[in-house]
Amino acid sequence: MRAAAVRLGAGAPGREERRAAALVLEHSIPTLPTAMTLSSFIKENMEAIVEEWLAFAKTMEPAATTMSVLALRDHAKPILLAIAKDLESSQTAAAQADKAKGWAETLSTRETAAATHGALRQVAGFDLNQLGAEYRALRASVIRLWMKARPDGIDADFVDDMIRFNEAVDQAVAESTSRYAAELALSRDTFMAILAHDLRSPLSAIRMIGHLMEKSGATEAARKQAVQIQRSAKEMGEMIRDLLEYTRTRLGKGIPIHPxxxxxxxxxxxxxxxxxxxxxxxxxxxxxxxxxxxxxxxxxxxxxxxxxxxxxxxxxxxxxxxxxxxxxxxxxxxxxxxxxxxxxxxxxxxxxxxxxxxxxxxxxxxxxxxxxxxxxxxxxxxxxxxxxxxxxxxxxxxxxxxxxxxxxxxxxx
Structure with a gap:
């Protein structure tokens, strides 16, 4: 059943608007058959869950204020489908222990939706706290909606599904934050490389001016100042060189060696x-x-x-x-x-x-x-x-x- 339309306003919704939206979404979820699993619930109520994800994502200012609804929804549906697929897969005790430690293998050799989500949120300007908050909201939304829709409350199957669901969300968080951190490091290292490279030209001009001042036959005091200019420029040049070497290694190019x-x-x-x-x-x-x-x-x-x-x-x-x-x-x-x-x-x-x-x-x-x-x-x-x-x-x-x-x-x- 699809969620009823919720108008969230032109800007980011306030707390009362978010609560109203959540109530509408909750009322759109039907009471479940007793035997329905959490994975089936997620797939059958995908739109309602994604709408609540969207409502929360809109509060992530300032990054969310310039993003379209499509960009804010991002990979919500593929992430939820991956979680549902994980819930449906068999899992040994050893595999469960590995997942709890963050060692779980992904279900595909391709980059996961959660990893892509982390990369796109970094590019969009979300900070790491906001990325984590999205997953906290997703976890809370699914659990709340599912508990409300269950006629028989909590039983052993419910607890087992909750454990598996939390493990799957934790795995998605790990994939998103890892990719987010990698994108952040790449952007930082690229910036440092560009900065260090672009500083070389004005520094060369400073060194040339110092050299001309030293050789121009000016006063002894001026020559001493020129020597100091060249010495300081040399130190700056060494710092820039070190930055360039560092960024080369960080970007995977390594320091070139010609023996x-x-x-x-x-x-x-x-x-x-x-x-x-x-x-x-x-x-x-x-x-x-x-x-x-x-x-x-x-x-x-x-x-x-x-x-x-x-x-x-x-x-x-x-x-x-x-x-x-x-x-x-x-x-x-x-x-x-x-x-x-x-x-x-x-x-x-x-x-x-x-x-x-x-x-x-x-x-x-x-x-x-x-x-x-x-x-x-x-x-x-x-x-x-x-x-x-x-x-x-x-x-x-x-x-x-x-x-x-x-x-x-x-x-x-």
């Missing part, structure tokens, strides 16, 4: 010189095996080592030297960056290579927290992985903090 025969000693010296330029007061000890060579991307490896050395400067004991060693075996090269200081807590070691994670420098060295993006160690590990290698960390009071990069000597095609 060629290289001197590992020369790469270590170049990375060290780059860091020493900005940290002239820090002491570094370098020890590289003679003649050590490998097929690596020299620019990427230099970038990774610079990140590791800068991390050691930031978090290490200023009174102790930072160590950089490189050795080799018959098949691998092993590069270590070591600093003394307060050891990294075990819980931080679990996430230290995650993107946008920053250890508190204040807790380690007493310095003010860094303003960097927390991408240096993430990118260093991505460089190691791009060379089919590894980057690991160990930290304890006796040995300090040691980052160990192990790369194969042969990285060619």
């Amino acid at each position: 060629a025969p290289c001197s590992i000693g020369m790469i270590c010296q170049e990375a060290l010189a780059e860091v020493q330029t900005g940290q002239p007061s820090r002491q570094f000890d370098i020890d590289v095996a003679d003649g050590l060579a490998a097929e690596v991307d020299s620019g990427r490896l230099r970038q990774a080592l610079s990140n590791l050395l800068n991390n050691a400067v930031q978090h290490g004991d200023p009174a102790s030297p930072i160590g950089l060693t490189a050795t080799g075996t018959s098949s691998d090269i092993v590069i270590e960056v070591k600093n003394q200081g307060k050891p990294i807590p075990a819980e931080s070691l679990q996430v230290i290579f995650d993107p946008l994670v920053q250890l508190s420098a204040q807790s380690v060295t007493g310095k003010e927290p860094s303003t960097n993006l927390g991408l240096g160690l993430f990118i260093a590990r991505e460089v190691a992985l791009g060379h089919h290698g590894t980057l690991e960390v160990a930290s304890d009071p006796e040995n300090g903090t040691v980052f160990t990069m192990r790369l194969p000597k042969q990285n060619g095609p």
Whole structure:
């Protein structure tokens, strides 16, 4: 039986309008035959349930105010049909336990209606709380309408159907939120990639102006200002580069690696010189095996080592030297960056290579927290992985903090 038409007004309905709509829908549901299952009830009263979904979806401001009725109804009917199909399928105790943990397999290899719904709601501007509220309202509507229509109240079959129904709704919520989160991450990463890319042109102009100011023969004070402009622009350029590398990996492209025969000693010296330029007061000890060579991307490896050395400067004991060693075996090269200081807590070691994670420098060295993006160690590990290698960390009071990069000597095609 189809629900009676309910006019919800031009704008989003208020609480009283929603209650009135719900009453009309409830009166449109006939009393059920005793043997009717919940899956049959959902299919026979689909329109009434969807109309109540629509009435609630219209309250999701501000996103709903610019959406058509068709867009608000979205995948309500396919989601309900999927739930009904799930209720009709046989289920073992093990399958029920898996579903309760969110491990259930979908009934189709294609993307589910719930997943598509989550993606479309993200694009429409719904927040995650509003997405969850839709499912809470759907769950409450179906249960209320079904209980009202049952002549014999609650029995064992009713309880069993309720358990299965709640499991199916929970599965739909999991699929919707997972897809919503994926779409949100994709839009964020795409925005960051575009932003970082577009910032490079004005930054290049700033660096060029600084270079011209330095070479123009102006006063000594102006030349010092020009040097500072170039230094700041260089730091900004490194941040933009890190953002671009991060978004490349997030968008599934990875950091491009172009290996060629290289001197590992020369790469270590170049990375060290780059860091020493900005940290002239820090002491570094370098020890590289003679003649050590490998097929690596020299620019990427230099970038990774610079990140590791800068991390050691930031978090290490200023009174102790930072160590950089490189050795080799018959098949691998092993590069270590070591600093003394307060050891990294075990819980931080679990996430230290995650993107946008920053250890508190204040807790380690007493310095003010860094303003960097927390991408240096993430990118260093991505460089190691791009060379089919590894980057690991160990930290304890006796040995300090040691980052160990192990790369194969042969990285060619």
